[in-house]
Amino acid sequence: MAEGQFLFSKELDVAVRVVHLACALCQRVQNSLLSSNGSQVNSKDDDSLVTVADYSVQAVVSRILSEYFGSQNLSIVAEEDAQTLSKSDLLQEVVNTVNESISEAPKFGLKISNVPVGPSQVIEAIGRCSSSGGPKGRHWVLDPVDGTLGFVRGNQYAVALALIEEGRVVLGVLGCPNYPVKKGLVNHHHQLTSEISSASPDMWDKGCVMYAKRGAGKAWMQPLIHGELKLDSFESARSIRVSSVKDPALATLCEPVEKANTSHSFTEGVAHSAGLRKKPLRVYSMVKYAAIARGDAEIYMRFARAGYKEKIWDHAAGVLIVQEAGGVVTDAGGRPLDFSRGIYLEGLDRGIMACSGAVLHEKIIGAVDSSWECSLL
Ligand SMILES: Nc1ncnc2c1ncn2[C@@H]1O[C@H](COP(=O)(O)OS(=O)(=O)O)[C@@H](OP(=O)(O)O)[C@H]1O
Ligand SMILES: [Mg+2]
Ligand SMILES: [Mg+2]
């Protein structure tokens, strides 16, 4: 298929629209959550959080992908689990949220039957996303809300949708509802800077959606759209590019906020030995990949504790967007991430690093090797 044709393929068109729709859903839930007593949040068996938004986005995306691509051979790999929802006190609120979202799908250019759904259909839609991916065929990969902790804290989060074909990520869409389109409006405490007061609301509070298609050599960003997402909406997209900074002293390191998700002490050692001087930018969710892709930071490092296996939905969309925007993403051994082996990034060497270019990447890999021996990881 020709380059341009694929860029406007049905898959990409539907994926971008559904992520816009999901972002609108998330914004409503986040607003209501922040003004209520947290009744829309549960803890899962592993003590991580799940909210009405996580379940609702997964159900809406599942229904829309089924409507467009048929439910027969549709494979979706996604984070949330239908059984857990069926036992949760969030179920009715999820049903209401799903119906509300589906009813506004036409505004986003999505056609879906607007017959209200009940609990069993919502559970079925979520349950349909229990594929485990693999090396053959096509698999949609969804993290309905990535950075749920950031989401409940009123901070950064992302909606991430990717398509894997024959084991390779071919399409990635990342919705970042709290990440302003305009550069420079987020400071190192992830707060919106004082520039905000002088920017008009439509310049900052919309957030953005980024997307990429494998092999295009470009990635794109659009402002989050609240009104009508017209057919020509792709015209509102502009291409994004990684930073051209090559000097480690000028590079910004991006990493998870929680020390449970990465070793801050290890990355501090690596940063020091690679000659990084700037304060790290700690940001929730795959917004870290978004920051690298559009040049707000140069390096994203993530070193989970031993025994934790990274999941494909936490990376697929972000990795492709960074790569197509000109960046390099590998494990700590310099090998590409393998999305072909099920729900986990099997065979990952130590950690993940996404860099704005080959020069910084090589320096960081070298620094990881020299720091590794003396680390306690
Ligand atoms: N122990 C451990 N180590 C590494 N990663 C883990 C771990 N536990 C969970 N997770 C996954 O981390 C996802 C959130 O990552 P973040 O980069 O957003 O982390 S942080 O909130 O900024 O600290 C989070 O994604 P969501 O559940 O979608 O929020 C998890 O999939
Ligand atoms: Mg996640
Ligand atoms: Mg999630």
Ligand SMILES: [Mg+2]
């Ligand atoms: Mg989670």
